[in-house]
Amino acid sequence: DVVMTQSPLSLPVTLGQPASISCRSSQSLVYTNGNTYLSWFHQRPGQSPRRLIYKVSDRDSGVPDRFSGSGSGTDFTLKISRVEAEDIGVYYCMQGTHWPYTFGQGTKLEIK
Amino acid sequence: EVQLLDSGGGLVQPGGSLRLSCTASGFTFSAYAMAWVRQAPGKGLECVSVISASSASIYYADSVKGRFTISRDNSKNTLLLQVNSLRAEDTAIYYCAKSYSSTSIGGLDYWGQGTLVTVSS
Numbered sequence: 001d002v003v004m005t006q007s008p009l010s011l012p013v014t015l016g017q018p019a020s021i022s023c024r025s026s027q028s029l030v031y032t033n034g035n036t037y038l039s040w041f042h043q044r045p046g047q048s049p050r051r052l053i054y055k056v057s058d059r060d061s062g063v064p065d066r067f068s069g070s071g072s073g074t075d076f077t078l079k080i081s082r083v084e085a086e087d088i089g090v091y092y093c094m095q096g097t098h099w100p101y102t103f104g105q106g107t108k109l110e111i112k
Numbered sequence: 113e114v115q116l117l118d119s120g121g122g123l124v125q126p127g128g129s130l131r132l133s134c135t136a137s138g139f140t141f142s143a144y145a146m147a148w149v150r151q152a153p154g155k156g157l158e159c160v161s162v163i164s165a166s167s168a169s170i171y172y173a174d175s176v177k178g179r180f181t182i183s184r185d186n187s188k189n190t191l192l193l194q195v196n197s198l199r200a201e202d203t204a205i206y207y208c209a210k211s212y213s214s215t216s217i218g219g220l221d222y223w224g225q226g227t228l229v230t231v232s233s
Contacts, residue, residue: 031217039219041157048207048223049157060221092157096211096219099171101147101159 002026002095006104012112019080021107023093028073030097037096040069040078043106044089053078085111114138114222116208121227128198128231134191134208134224142186145169145211147220148193150204150229158204161193165214176202198231205229 003026013019029036038056041049051060053069056076066081080087088111093104120132132148147162160173161182170182181194191208205226212221 035218037217037219048225050223051221054212054219054221094157094219096217099162099216100173101162101219103157103159106156 001100002029002098002102004093004095004102004104006091006093006107009105009107011107011109013080013083013109014112015085016082019083019087019109021078021091021093023071023076023078023104025074025076025095027098029095030073036072038069038071038076039094039096040067041092041094042087042089043092047089049092083109083111114210116210116222116224118206118208118224118227121206121229123230123232124198125233126199126231129194129196130198130229132193132195132206132208132227132229136189136191136208136210139210141184141189143214145214145216145218146184146191147209147211148180148182148191149207149209149220149223150202151207151226152201152204155204159220160206162211162216163191164216169216171216195229198229200231203229203231 005024007022040053043049052063057069068079090106115137117135145164149159160176163182179197183192207226208224209220210222
């Protein structure tokens with residue numbers, strides 16, 4: 001199985017400051033069609049995960065533009081340009097290139 | 113608006129069975145692959161099974177292979193997961209999730225609210 005490794009696992013951030021989460025995969029996530037199926041999800045306590053980013057850098061409809069995704073191959077990053085209170089929760093990366101789909105361990109973002 | 117309504121969870125003894133159901137609306141169900149993802153209490157996410165739009169391709173995680181069976185009824189916009197021989201480690205919230213393609217490749221976009229399965233004597 002493809003192992004997804006996130007860092008950091010805990011991310012205390014001051015409101016208005018930027019935040020960055022790294023996700024590394026144990027093998028390339030580039031599919032034979034040239035697409036890279038790496039997504040980012042946000043889960044608030046007691047809620048289902050909500051997708052923010054797909055195919056590395058495409059933002060889902062309704063997701064604020066302070067969220068951005070980047071990377072290639074095996075190294076990926078989610079950045080929040082200015083953290084807001086509603087951004088608290090756990091962030092997961094997920095690969096959909098290889099079965100089984102696998103997720104990172106999750107990064108818990110909290111406000112300092 | 114895409115909606116996925118999960119149901120069927122509950123308390124079951126080790127070795128028991130349940131049938132989880134997901135009713136979909138707001139999109140052309142028959143055009144998309146679907147998956148079940150579980151989350152043990154306080155833990156991360158594990159995708160346990162995926163089924164292609166036509167049911168031609170089905171995959172299971174090793175942890176549930178031989179015990180869980182995924183199926184779908186495109187005429188009823190319904191996704192099912194038959195879970196047998198349940199173990200304590202199967203205790204989790206089970207989420208139905210929609211793929212953004214018709215095949216097992218790509219990933220997931222929309223998720224249901226989840227249904228809790230508790231395996232305990």
